[in-house]
Structures are given as structure tokens and as C-alpha cells.
Amino acid sequence: MTSHPAVPLLRTTPEGLLWEPSERWVRGRRGDVTVVDSRHPVLVWEPRLPVPQYAFPRADVRTDLLRPAQDPPRGARAGATVHYDLEAGGETRPNAAWVFPADDLAGHIAFAWFPGTGAGLDHWYEEEEEIFVHPRDPHKRVDALPSSRHVRVEIDGTVVADTRAPVLLFETSLPTRYYVPREDVRLDLFEATSHRTRCPYKGTADQYWSWRGGGAVPPNLVWSYPDPLPAVAAIRGRLAFFDEVVDVTVDGERRERPVTPFSAGLRV
Known part of the structure; x- marks a missing residue:
């Protein structure tokens, strides 16, 4: 049997982002609308942020609910230049999503999680358990x-x-x-x-x-x-x-x- 070198899960982009694939089934909802439903998310760590975020393959996101951001933030999200407003349930949430400026993650979309921002989604689930504040770090115990x-x-x-x-x-x-x-x-x-x-x-x-x-x-x-x-x-x-x-x-x-x-x- 031919052996192959192990591929490291945790990877680094030239922009200083760390990321690794996750096998958790993750869903995100805005009210009763499921905006994200993914069995192939990736976890992303931005420089100087101690907690991870999820980014999702574009095919697993309701991109029909996203619009180019009317007032995108500057100097945020590790240099992200593409931001989206979310329109769902008769409400617009500005800068709710973005694309990280890295070739490895170009086909993925991330969403705001932190409470009190007025952006992002209302509820997140890993498998059947609701999770809060930010994704759980697999390297934390x-x-x-x-x-x-x-x-x-x-x-x-x-x-x-x-x-x-x-x-x-x-x-x-x-x-x-x-x-x-x-x-x-x-x-x-x-x-x-x-x-x-x-x-x-x-x-x-x-x-x-x-x-x-x-x-x-x-x-x-x-x-x-x-x-x-x-x-x-x-x-x-x-x-x-x-x-x-x-x-x-x-x-x-x-x-x-x-x-x-x-x-x-x-x-x-």
C-alpha cells in the first residue's frame, strides 16, 4: 500500500488568515428563513482575533438574499473588500456578510456573529444544537x-x-x-x-x-x-x-x- 503524506488541516493564507475545513453541519437563520445550510464549512481565524468564524461555500448560501453593501466598512475583516447587505423578512441588515481576500477562500462567504452589531443572522446551529456568540474553537478545551x-x-x-x-x-x-x-x-x-x-x-x-x-x-x-x-x-x-x-x-x-x-x- 502506498502511503501519502498527511495534509495539515490548519492552513495559512498569504494574507495572514488561518483556516481549516470542518465536518460539522451548520445552519444559520434570519427569522424563519434559512440563509445558510452547509455540510462543508471552513473555520477562519483573523489576525488579532482570538475566536474563529465560519465561512461557507457560496453554493450553501442564499445569495439571492445578499446585495452589494451600500456602505461597506473600511479597514475591517482582515482587508475584505467585498461586503454584502442581507435583505430578508422585510429588513435590511448592513454588512452582514463578506468575502475574505484570499484565493483559498474566494468561493466562501462569512457572516457577522457578534451580538449587538445589528448585523448577521438570528440563530446558528451545529448539527441540532444552537450555538451562540461565535463558533466553538476545535483547538480549545x-x-x-x-x-x-x-x-x-x-x-x-x-x-x-x-x-x-x-x-x-x-x-x-x-x-x-x-x-x-x-x-x-x-x-x-x-x-x-x-x-x-x-x-x-x-x-x-x-x-x-x-x-x-x-x-x-x-x-x-x-x-x-x-x-x-x-x-x-x-x-x-x-x-x-x-x-x-x-x-x-x-x-x-x-x-x-x-x-x-x-x-x-x-x-x-
Whole structure:
């Protein structure tokens, strides 16, 4: 049998884009209209962006709903020069799609994902599971492991959580998060808020709390996933803290406050 050298999945374009094919079945919808239905998407990483995006073969996209952009952005999307507005459901979403300026990806179309942009599609699915915020990175790992470590959390010297039954959540490139049983948290020291966030790896955190004690403590520093994705089911209903702004002691050892992509937003 003749052997052939393996073809690397992750490839680089002269423009500095990284990309690799995916075998996931991906669909994107605008309202009740399926705009994308692809079994051959590719994942694309732009320079200086830590998360991937999907690009789809043109044949898998409802290109009849796309129009040349009326006001294309400048200097965005790693030099993309072709942008499209999306017309569907009686609404126009500007700059909802674009083509990356790379020969390898010339036959593919990408869509905006990030929330709050007013562009892109409403719902995305990998196989039968809805996904949020951005595609999940196949090179990133998230593990939720029950533990017997002793974890204590303090704010301005006040102990707000103390447990010997945490779940440790290990996520590539982020500090360990300690998910504490609700009964081991002094929730009487916090006030529930209406804040909510979504994570492509964990689901929807629709329970947040802010510190009642005043001082230079940012809001929404405690959160919970009442119904997390199956892969991290162990964190269900537990509470976690932004280690960036609280003091965490694990088995008697005080942890340094980490600096993360969330740090800039955790300011009073």
C-alpha cells in the first residue's frame, strides 16, 4: 500500500488568515428563513482575533438574499473588500456578510456573529444544537471537574463563599473558575441583577449578582448557569466569581488576581 503524506488541516493564507475545513453541519437563520445550510464549512481565524468564524461555500448560501453593501466598512475583516447587505423578512441588515481576500477562500462567504452589531443572522446551529456568540474553537478545551479542594472567596476582607465541594472549570487560555454550591455562598451579601451573557461552550448565564457592600467593586461579578450545555453539566446552578476582582484562596494558598480579556470590563 502506498502511503501519502498527511495534509495539515490548519492552513495559512498569504494574507495572514488561518483556516481549516470542518465536518460539522451548520445552519444559520434570519427569522424563519434559512440563509445558510452547509455540510462543508471552513473555520477562519483573523489576525488579532482570538475566536474563529465560519465561512461557507457560496453554493450553501442564499445569495439571492445578499446585495452589494451600500456602505461597506473600511479597514475591517482582515482587508475584505467585498461586503454584502442581507435583505430578508422585510429588513435590511448592513454588512452582514463578506468575502475574505484570499484565493483559498474566494468561493466562501462569512457572516457577522457578534451580538449587538445589528448585523448577521438570528440563530446558528451545529448539527441540532444552537450555538451562540461565535463558533466553538476545535483547538480549545473546556472541562468541568468536581473537586474536594477547599476554596474560599473574599471581597474586601469579607468571606463571601467557602466550600470543600467546588467544580473546577478549566478553559484553554483562561484562569480556572471555581463553581461553588449555592448553599456555600453568602448570597445575602449580593443583589440579583437582570444581566445575562451567552457562551458558546457553557450556554446562557442568566443569573448575575452584584456586591451590596459598596467600595470599588464592579457590578455583576457573580454568575450562574441554571441550564448549562451538556458538556459542562456539572456547573448547573453553581455560582462563580470573577477572580480578576475578588480574592480566592485554594487549599490555603492565595491566588494572584489574573489579568484576562474580561479585566478591562471589570471596572467601577
